[in-house]
Amino acid sequence: MLAGAVFCTPALATMPLPDHQEFGVALQVPFTASATRPITLHFEYPGAAPGTPIAWEVDVLDASGQVRRHWQGSTTLARARDSLVRMNWDGRDAQHAALAPGYYTVRLRALAMDDTVVARIGSGLVSQALDLARARAPELIEQQRYDVMVGSVAKPAMPAFHALPMHRTATQASTTQAATMQSVSTTGGLPYTIYYGNLHSQTNHSDGGGVVSTCKDAQPPQSAPYGPADAYQYAMNEGLDFLMTSEHNHMYDGSTGTNSSANPTTAHNLFQSGLQAASTFNAAHANFLAIYGLEWGVISNGGHMNIFNTPSLLEWEYNSSNQLIGDIYTAKSDYASLYTLMHTNGWIGQFNHPASSGQFVVNGTNFGYTADGDAVMVLAEVLNSSAFSNNTTETETSRTSYETAFNTILERGYHVAPSSDQDNHCANWGASFTNRTGVLLPNGTALNLPDFLDALRARRVFATEDKTAQIVLTANGHVMGERFNNSGPLTLTVNYASSTGHTAQRVQVFEGVPGSNGTVSTLSQTATTTTTPSTGDHFYYAKITQDDGLRLWSAPVWVTEGSGGDTTPPTVSASESGSSGTVTLSASASDNVGVTRVEFYVDGALKATDTSSPYSTSLDSTTLADGSHSLVAKAYDAAGNVGTSSTVSFSVSNGSSGGDTTPPTVSAAESGSSGTVTLSASASDNVGVTRVEFYVDGTLKATDTSAPYSASLDSTTLANGSHSLVAKAYDAAGNVGSSSTVSFSVSNSTGGGSTELIGNGDFESGATVWTQTSGVITSSSNEAAHSGSWKAWLDGYGSSHTDYVRQSVTIPSGVSSATLSFYLHIDTAESGSTAYDTLKVQVITASGSYVTLATYSNANAASGYALHTISLAAYKGQTIQVNFYGVEDGSLQTSFVIDDVSVKTQ
Known part of the structure; x- marks a missing residue:
């Protein structure tokens, strides 16, 4: 293809594309190379037509930012709306001279030339496209960067570090891993345990859960076979400590657009069923944390963000009867109002795969700062593996970095820690690559949602591409995530450990000024750095590149450096006026140097911030319940000293002026x-x-x-x-x-002195009481029930598949016997006596252990149903789950059909 060719591009709608239809790029380069180094460019644009041209350029930059090598070219999207460009670099500059040993940056810039882009830049000439876009619409250019090492570079000296213990689900940890963890001494170390997981994934409650063998894109909403319970089981089996299924809030109507016939109750119930699935899974698995939440927003002209702990479905779409298809109305792309809603309710969130421009706009500024937003947004993704990867061996090569956006978010003034997730849309939750988000919980703390959310709020989080490595930044005895005042020298220590023998090849410490909207710069490339910050606010975070090229990012520390040792806090008093309609909160504040801001807290919750005198704010009284409330004002100076007012009590009486406030x-x-x-x-x-x-x-x-x-x-x-x-x-x-x-x-109780513990054992009430993989409990006529119309039909797909159906029962300690019985029918297309497909009858104990009581396979196939009985007497006095677990291999179906399940005690 000629570099200067002009393309007539396929027509694309000028309106924003549906989620996940946007242009995406990824860059793959080996960190080290002895000779020629391959460079692979990944382009993906599901919303474009085949043949859409892509203009690209690749530069090698030295430490000063000078371009040492340049390539430019173009490609077109294949029928699958993706393209790979492969090239080789010999480690030389443009004059073919060998580059000196050191670290260099490979930078990819790319532009998808659909009709909208061509209209913006004014030409369809591919050879000129990037130059025109730089001048006329730079936000259209997608960019990726990856640092590489040329030649041999000495490794940094690393401080002695008592590695933090790493939690692993006991049933999944290998013997080697367990031995490694048990040998780690915590004497003299930090009092935390690391939990590794994935905080971004989808199931069939929105556009995820696709069958791995065929999944290559987002799924049509609610069409895939696998739901939240499947995801949690899969992730736990993969060795993760936690998984969040983050479902797109606007897909609970079963549509990527607006389903005008959607039933709000159906949407509400689906969301509530997800919360219940997480709760049920957590009750049965003490060593794993299942989290169910929302991925709110749209990518185009918006930005995706996760909300970790909302109990309600947040929505902006209405059906044809003008009913909100959700529980609480939230305006599309109104991030400022959403932050306020989250702050009011104690919800926290994460910026998902943030673009470097054009997203999370507040008052015309991308990542626009608000005090509410700063309070609730605790994480920002710094890296993701491909959202549509169907890799199950942790070897995915397409990974996208968001470091540029992460730095912008910090410079805006947000206090966020980095995360590294997988955004799984296929049923390979946590398995596409070795990247994880690491969360530090205090030693001895139970793995539960409240304590986990507290760790996120404390920003004790790091991002890693290596699930066996850890990075912890400390500063004058403070741990990453903390905000503190400082006077004089500040010593930053980058701690690193690997349980698989890797070493740190490169250390980088970055610094910036929150709220300055400036740039993040490199402070040092040593693991121990002592600096005396200038007066005011600063943040610092660290990045490690291992000897294999995999990277880790620490949470920042936020430091307020005093001026001349200023330790005098401001003085402040508060007052309030009004009891209905508009309530006015006021404060009078003074300081020996100067007040930088005043915060107003009502009933302990931050309501507003004012940065200039006279300090005041207005509050809608209907946001408060009738009755007595408390007001406290906090005043800050440049050194970070804080003065707190006395508590002021006031009353609210909304009456009729506040709208309907009378409960039913x-x-x-x-x-x-x-x-x-x-x-x-x-x-x-x-x-x-x-x-x-x-x-x-x-x-x-x-x-x-x-x-x-x-x-x-x-x-x-x-x-x-x-x-x-x-x-x-x-x-x-x-x-x-x-x-x-x-x-x-x-x-x-039934006759004969026996008591039935299983509910809905004949499945005639559908999935009531049972937890299942999607579609297992069915009235399909393709497999007959033993009695009635309903049964549990596991597997039968003729491809790699896992199904389960389970129920929790409590067996009294005083009974003389406890017996599980069930009718099982097996039919198969397999032949011979080899067990290719299996059904395990299991007990899941309260500690999360799986105990297999019996195993059946395709070799046991027979016509009709057979009755099976198993004693559960060993579990008297325990709450257990009876679990039927079917696994099918990659070919020839086997169906395991179960009916009339019973657990009776006498």
């Missing part, structure tokens, strides 16, 4: 103790009741949106004994009324 009244009732239990409620409101929720023992069991409010419950889904019922009624203004607690009893 509601009472609850229950009837029945076995079989079908009926839950009912009577609810009324001064405006109108929108829905009633029924909670049994604190767990949401059903929702009814129209009177008379009632729900039916299978009594076998509850243990025998006493239970509690609470009904909650909601109105259109979001007010909530709760009923008094109603106590009731369940007695599921």
